[in-house]
Amino acid sequence: MQNFQIGDKVTAFYKTGKYIGEVTGERPGAYVVRILAVLKHPRQGDLHNPAEVDVPLFHERKALAFREQANMPEKMVKSYEGEVPEYNETLLTAFGDLKRQLEADGSPHAIKSLEALRGVQREYELMYGLSFEG
Numbered sequence: 801m802q803n804f805q806i807g808d809k810v811t812a813f814y815k816t817g818k819y820i821g822e823v824t825g826e827r828p829g830a831y832v833v834r835i836l837a838v839l840k841h842p843r844q845g846d847l848h849n850p851a852e853v854d855v856p857l858f859h860e861r862k863a864l865a866f867r868e869q870a871n872m873p874e875k876m877v878k879s880y881e882g883e884v885p886e887y888n889e890t891l892l893t894a895f896g897d898l899k900r901q902l903e904a905d906g907s908p909h910a911i912k913s914l915e916a917l918r919g920v921q922r923e924y925e926l927m928y929g930l931s932f933e934g
Contacts, residue, residue: 802879804831809880812872817842817863820880820890821872830871835864836884841894844913844920853908860916862923863891888928895921895932 804810804823812819812833818840825832841863846855864870866887899917902910924930 802877804877804879809836809884810872810877811839811880812870812878813876814864814870814872815842815847815861816840817861817894819864820884823877824869827871830873831877832869833872833877835866835868835870835887837887837890838863838894839890841891841898843898844916845909851907851909853912858912858916860919862920863894865927888930891924891928892930892932895924 804826806823806825808823810821810823810831810833812821812831817838819833819835820837820839821833821835823831824834842861843850844861845858846852847859849855895917899914902914902917921932925932
């Protein structure tokens with residue numbers, strides 16, 4: 801288990817998303833991480849029933865926001881070396897990657913996930929002033 805200090809750059813997984821961030825604190829079993837970039841956009845839907853469509857609540861899941869802080873379980877935090885890319889660029893890339901995977905999949909879950917992503921995309925356009933291709 802690595803021991804991180806305040807200010808260390810790390811990658812961290814949180815509810816199916818992967819981020820680059822900076823350690824800002826420590827809690828029992830977790831690090832507090834300030835989000836700086838998005839490596840993998842969170843999947844849509846119910847985390848407990850990953851490929852199911854017929855669930856009580858199909859979640860629209862946004863990536864954690866720039867500079868948002870989140871408690872990341874210790875085992876989900878790894879050291880990060882290198883330049884930290886710009887948040888909006890990484891968000892657009894991670895969003896586009898997920899969208900392409902879902903379009904190629906074509907399953908009922910993928911179709912419902914794409915519907916959820918349209919709502920997420922509108923929020924990103926409003927929150928960050930981003931424009932998405934296609």
